[in-house]
Amino acid sequence: MKKYYIQTFGCQSNKSDSERVAGDYEARGFIETKNWQDADEIVVNTCAIRQTAEDRARGFLYNVATYFQQQGKQKPKIILTGCMTHHGQEKLYEMMPMIDEILPINEVGFNSAVVRKDKKHAWVPISAGCNSFCTYCIVPYSRGREQSRPMEDILAEVEKLVKEGYSEITLLGQNVNSWGLEKEGIGLRKLMMRQERELSREEIPDNATQYEQPKGIPPFVQLLQEISKHDEIKVIRFITSNPWDFHDLLIDEIATNPKIDRFIHLPIQSGSNKVLYDMNRGYTKEHYRELVRKLREKIPDVVIGTDIIVGFPGETEEDFNETVEFAKEMNWKLGFVAQYSPRPGTASWRLYKDTIPQKEKKRRWEILDKIINKDNLSVRPHVV
Numbered sequence: 001m002k003k004y005y006i007q008t009f010g011c012q013s014n015k016s017d018s019e020r021v022a023g024d025y026e027a028r029g030f031i032e033t034k035n036w037q038d039a040d041e042i043v044v045n046t047c048a049i050r051q052t053a054e055d056r057a058r059g060f061l062y063n064v065a066t067y068f069q070q071q072g073k074q075k076p077k078i079i080l081t082g083c084m085t086h087h088g089q090e091k092l093y094e095m096m097p098m099i100d101e102i103l104p105i106n107e108v109g110f111n112s113a114v115v116r117k118d119k120k121h122a123w124v125p126i127s128a129g130c131n132s133f134c135t136y137c138i139v140p141y142s143r144g145r146e147q148s149r150p151m152e153d154i155l156a157e158v159e160k161l162v163k164e165g166y167s168e169i170t171l172l173g174q175n176v177n178s179w180g181l182e183k184e185g186i187g188l189r190k191l192m193m194r195q196e197r198e199l200s201r202e203e204i205p206d207n208a209t210q211y212e213q214p215k216g217i218p219p220f221v222q223l224l225q226e227i228s229k230h231d232e233i234k235v236i237r238f239i240t241s242n243p244w245d246f247h248d249l250l251i252d253e254i255a256t257n258p259k260i261d262r263f264i265h266l267p268i269q270s271g272s273n274k275v276l277y278d279m280n281r282g283y284t285k286e287h288y289r290e291l292v293r294k295l296r297e298k299i300p301d302v303v304i305g306t307d308i309i310v311g312f313p314g315e316t317e318e319d320f321n322e323t324v325e326f327a328k329e330m331n332w333k334l335g336f337v338a339q340y341s342p343r344p345g346t347a348s349w350r351l352y353k354d355t356i357p358q359k360e361k362k363r364r365w366e367i368l369d370k371i372i373n374k375d376n377l378s379v380r381p382h383v384v
């Protein structure tokens with residue numbers, strides 16, 4: 001029987017996609033191997049959120065190619081997928097000539113067969129792509145425009161999970177709050193893709209213009225209510241939420257629905273309104289402060305985590321100190337602090353020079369990481 005091996009880099013969405021790639025292989029009669037040296041086909045599911053993530057994938061592929069060369073053996077078929085596909089076929093084959101095939105990540109269908117290792121907890125993707133245009137982010141270019149998965153498909157998967165004995169699920173999306181609210185707008189993406197022409201900050205659309213306003217109960221809240229009807233489902237988590245469209249009715253639903261996990265991941269990215277504007281995040285720190293106040297008021301046992309980028313172009317010492325003071329005030333349970341890494345093709349890469357020296361980014365990272373994660377050494381994440 002032919003063997004497959006999947007190397008996954010990056011976030012929960014990639015982990016969930018790899019489960020679906022595995023499902024496709026096993027549906028075609030392959031079996032999984034834990035050793036890539038024994039594989040007939042190797043899939044590398046890549047992350048492009050920072051340069052180091054891309055370097056890790058390239059490093060892995062060069063190790064594979066070197067190994068088979070030194071062994072004088074025919075190398076297995078290598079398939080690349082994930083967020084590095086934003087580079088485009090030509091550039092990828094040039095960067096990594098050992099690749100045989102490129103699989104655009106959004107071709108890994110929501111409804112394909114799934115191979116799950118965990119028998120209690122399951123990842124359930126509810127949307128792919130993103131309609132927002134945070135200037136530093138590669139996701140809209142690598143995963144495309146936001147597509148919400150139909151409610152009936154999600155509920156059918158939950159039904160199947162219940163039959164298989166699952167009791168915990170995590171709903172996955174780049175911005176789960178906007179599930180079912182994305183607007184069309186391919187044109188916009190093309191505008192962002194036209195790299196040859198100068199781009200001005202004013203041309204970048206506000207996130208709110210990319211989504212419909214919910215009429216009545218937001219679709220995401222309705223989805224949580226539907227899933228909660230299953231007695232067998234004891235815990236429902238979701239990731240990732242965006243602060244600008246975290247609806248009051250979602251807060252009420254969490255407050256009154258004990259199945260919904262009390263940990264809420266709410267990336268702020270910066271505590272400076274000037275930097276938030278340059279990032280095109282679509283909210284201010286005052287908006288974020290008010291959201292957290294409402295969450296803590298309505299859900300006393302809520303636990304909040306966040307993401308922050310330090311060293312964003314133009315971030316002055318004053319801006320950084322605003323973020324430090326805001327972090328002390330917000331008292332997050334944990335925070336993924338990352339040093340800004342310019343991603344080719346993104347708006348910030350086109351608009352802003354990467355002015356903050358690496359040494360200074362690291363100093364800011366250490367200060368903020370210590371403030372937020374002093375009690376969470378285990379989550380000391382990204383050091384570029």
Ligand code: SF4
Pocket residue numbers: 130131132133134137138139140174175242
């Ligand atoms: S909301 Fe912003 S940071 Fe998150 S995936 Fe979309 S563009 Fe990227």
